[in-house]
Amino acid sequence: MADRPQLHIDGQILDLPLIVGSENERGLDISSLRTKTGTVTLDPGFMNTASTSSAITFLDGEKGILRYRGIPIEELAEKSTFVETSYLLIYGKLPSKPELENFSRLLTRHSLIHEDMKRFFDGYPGTAHPMAILSSMVVSLSSFYPEAVDIKNHEQIDITIGRLLAKVRTIAAFSYKKSIGQPFVYPKNSLSYCANFLNMMFSVPAEDYPVDEETVKALNLLLILHADHEQNCSTSTVRLVGSAQTNLFASISAGVCALWGPLHGGANQEVMEMLDEIHASGQPVDSFIARAKDKRSDFRLMGFGHRVYKNYDPRAKIIKAACDSILKKFGVKDPKLEIALRLEEVALSDDYFIERKLYPNVDFYSGIIYRALGIPTNMFTVMFALGRLPGWIAHWKEQIESPLARIGRPRQIYTGPTLNHYLPMDQRTG
Ligand code: CMC
Numbered sequence: 111m112a113d114r115p116q117l118h119i120d121g122q123i124l125d126l127p128l129i130v131g132s133e134n135e136r137g138l139d140i141s142s143l144r145t146k147t148g149t150v151t152l153d154p155g156f157m158n159t160a161s162t163s164s165a166i167t168f169l170d171g172e173k174g175i176l177r178y179r180g181i182p183i184e185e186l187a188e189k190s191t192f193v194e195t196s197y198l199l200i201y202g203k204l205p206s207k208p209e210l211e212n213f214s215r216l217l218t219r220h221s222l223i224h225e226d227m228k229r230f231f232d233g234y235p236g237t238a239h240p241m242a243i244l245s246s247m248v249v250s251l252s253s254f255y256p257e258a259v260d261i262k263n264h265e266q267i268d269i270t271i272g273r274l275l276a277k278v279r280t281i282a283a284f285s286y287k288k289s290i291g292q293p294f295v296y297p298k299n300s301l302s303y304c305a306n307f308l309n310m311m312f313s314v315p316a317e318d319y320p321v322d323e324e325t326v327k328a329l330n331l332l333l334i335l336h337a338d339h340e341q342n343c344s345t346s347t348v349r350l351v352g353s354a355q356t357n358l359f360a361s362i363s364a365g366v367c368a369l370w371g372p373l374h375g376g377a378n379q380e381v382m383e384m385l386d387e388i389h390a391s392g393q394p395v396d397s398f399i400a401r402a403k404d405k406r407s408d409f410r411l412m413g414f415g416h417r418v419y420k421n422y423d424p425r426a427k428i429i430k431a432a433c434d435s436i437l438k439k440f441g442v443k444d445p446k447l448e449i450a451l452r453l454e455e456v457a458l459s460d461d462y463f464i465e466r467k468l469y470p471n472v473d474f475y476s477g478i479i480y481r482a483l484g485i486p487t488n489m490f491t492v493m494f495a496l497g498r499l500p501g502w503i504a505h506w507k508e509q510i511e512s513p514l515a516r517i518g519r520p521r522q523i524y525t526g527p528t529l530n531h532y533l534p535m536d537q538r539t540g
Pocket of ligand 1: 412472
């Protein structure tokens, strides 16, 4: 590419400045295109469009690289905790000891939800999907903290961030308790972030729940791996909603809704249902691979493929390795792991998947670990949301702090009828 890329259009020459990121990713700045030429770009699914520049997460889909604030995901997975990684994503650096202590204290102190909110849970049918409950509860938080609605009130932002991280965990656990008809378990300040969540999920008033350190470790790992993934569908949603200067609670609630879709975070539930279906059918995995390749069928191999990764998803690599050791540690023999391993083996040696560079993604093995930890299938996407929360927050914060921030408002190419007049009812045909 020339050093000064140019666009020739209608006899005009337009300079398109080349923007180069810190990892040498290159983008053409087309911000003056429409003003100068009356033309816009069309890019369905944003296959070629960078919606923003961002300093939070680097992802190289060809090489299978993922880094938060420059730190490889492999290092964070091995050495960090979810709370520390959240701080890193949101505030841009690893915390010092006192910073981490303060941040942890903030998350501990704000973990209760208002008693009135508890009654909201009674309004949902027992069959309600926990993602529906989660999204409405998150936006409802804004009614209890109206001061957070004014996003220009900068003093409020840190406390709102703390409240969100602390309370989403409580809401998630309460929605599970509601779904199984057990009493809510309040947060316990003596427990760490993940231990507190597990205690709220699994303890009952009749019996103590000894929080197992291996389970806490596994949960930390899964949440870290989900914590950010740059401009994915839900994060772009959070940014777009936030670009209207919408408060953090409402923006995150929109992100929860976007995540729910089966092509995005909802895939982890779909993977487990697919593995259950394969197991129950007793059919060899090859027949499911054949269905996934058949263009007349709408069946896809869930947990496979990714818009950005054209190589093994580094998160899936870590989860796959953890899966085996966690199942062994818990003494769980899950035939779904065998099925998943076989599916992967068959798919990765099949031309259809090779040509399209379809590899297992983060959702392929995560459900097997969640299930080993006792988390039910319909809570899997909620777990993803809990993990993705610091990423969403970091992007919302980065955007509102940017001097370049403007409301997100894409253009379109109109393809509907040209001028057409209103017909009275008695003159309409058909
Ligand atoms: N099974 C079978 N074929 C597939 C699959 C799959 N899982 N994924 C993609 N393909 C085929 C697709 O049919 C298309 O084939 P062709 O070129 O012949 O038309 C080709 O591969 C390219 O697929 P695409 O749908 O154009 O790719 P995309 O970048 O628009 O979609 C995706 C990416 C993740 C939505 C897609 O791979 C998919 O539906 N995967 C299954 C759902 C899933 O696991 N989602 C979780 C993604 S990772 C976590 C997250 O981001 O939340």
